[in-house]
Amino acid sequence: MTATLIDGKAFAGHVRAQVADHVARLKEEHGITPGLAVVLVGEDPASQVYVRSKGKQTVEVGMKSVEHKLDATTSEQDLLAVVEQLNNDPEIHGILVQLPLPAHLDEDLVINSIAPEKDVDGFHISNVGLLGTGQKSMVPCTPLGCLMMLRDYHGSLSGLDAVVIGRSNIVGKPMAQLLLGDSCTVTIAHSRTKDLAEVVRRADIVVAAVGRPEMVPGDWIKPGATVIDVGINRLDAPEKGEGKTRLVGDVDFHSCAAVAGAITPVPGGVGPMTIACLLANTVTACCRANGLAEPEGLTA
Ligand code: NDP
Numbered sequence: 001m002t003a004t005l006i007d008g009k010a011f012a013g014h015v016r017a018q019v020a021d022h023v024a025r026l027k028e029e030h031g032i033t034p035g036l037a038v039v040l041v042g043e044d045p046a047s048q049v050y051v052r053s054k055g056k057q058t059v060e061v062g063m064k065s066v067e068h069k070l071d072a073t074t075s076e077q078d079l080l081a082v083v084e085q086l087n088n089d090p091e092i093h094g095i096l097v098q099l100p101l102p103a104h105l106d107e108d109l110v111i112n113s114i115a116p117e118k119d120v121d122g123f124h125i126s127n128v129g130l131l132g133t134g135q136k137s138m139v140p141c142t143p144l145g146c147l148m149m150l151r152d153y154h155g156s157l158s159g160l161d162a163v164v165i166g167r168s169n170i171v172g173k174p175m176a177q178l179l180l181g182d183s184c185t186v187t188i189a190h191s192r193t194k195d196l197a198e199v200v201r202r203a204d205i206v207v208a209a210v211g212r213p214e215m216v217p218g219d220w221i222k223p224g225a226t227v228i229d230v231g232i233n234r235l236d237a238p239e240k241g242e243g244k245t246r247l248v249g250d251v252d253f254h255s256c257a258a259v260a261g262a263i264t265p266v267p268g269g270v271g272p273m274t275i276a277c278l279l280a281n282t283v284t285a286c287c288r289a290n291g292l293a294e295p296e297g298l299t300a
Helices: 008-030 045-060 076-087 107-111 125-132 141-154 172-181 196-201 253-257 270-289
Strands: 035-041 064-070 094-097 161-165 185-189 205-208 226-229 233-236 245-248
Touching: 008 045, 008 141, 008 270, 035 045, 035 076, 035 270, 045 064, 045 270, 064 076, 076 094, 076 107, 094 270, 125 172, 141 172, 141 205, 141 226, 141 270, 161 172, 161 196, 172 185, 172 205, 185 196
Parallel strands: 035 064, 035 094, 161 185, 161 205, 205 226
Antiparallel strands: 233 245
């Protein structure tokens, strides 16, 4: 491996420490405790793990954590009533409705019922529009984490060629907007892109957000490029024992690390940054709600 390893786990630790500092200052100087509410509908095991982890980390940085666990059969009306109550609660500065929701609930309707200034996932249509027009918004956590790591590694991103593979609303599109905001020349690739290998070979920065295990090989990477691997894919790992699995990203780590200038690993890259950025967004939302200066370096 010749590439520098971008250690997302360590970086997330720094972000959480910055958030904790700011939370302590908000308490001491203004008597304000930022509050994050997470709403979970149903018993999806992966969602339960995420929600537990979010709650634990929220408390660890000194913020108030509230969890609303609703039955899988909860009606849309009842869910909207919970969101409305949180919208009106002055002690709650961030609201996150854990996705996916059960099939009978309209995700767009629910997400757009969250007060935009409390939408710490950055999925509300107002925040999508604000980001798209280069205005101050709540920024989706995963792309924000990628941007923070890229800024830290490169300093300025201005003029760099960036290719984002994937055009989802939660990762690919906001990632592309953020890179454009930092003056990269951005290409968004997707499943219909012709000659993806050639497109990726032009890039100084490659962000892979596809959901296909190890699909980007090293010979697609321009020597010295920075590779950010958003993918989280679980593969069987019989060598670890029966029924065991291992996590891999969307890029083939070993062949890409031999060519790239810098690369994020999976696990320990983008993943830990996502929750750290959720905490950062909550403290930012709290500062905005109270007309106070936002913490530096924790927003786009
Ligand atoms: P989606 O399934 O919503 O989007 C995947 C995108 O990849 C689509 O735009 C799709 O194109 C594109 N794609 C699929 N196949 C190909 C292909 N062969 N060549 C080029 N593009 C292709 O996924 P998400 O954006 O939600 O997530 C992407 C990955 O990131 C997943 O592995 C997910 O688990 C992970 N993830 C990780 C997070 C973290 O915290 N680290 C957070 C969120 C996601 P098209 O639009 O044409 O179908």
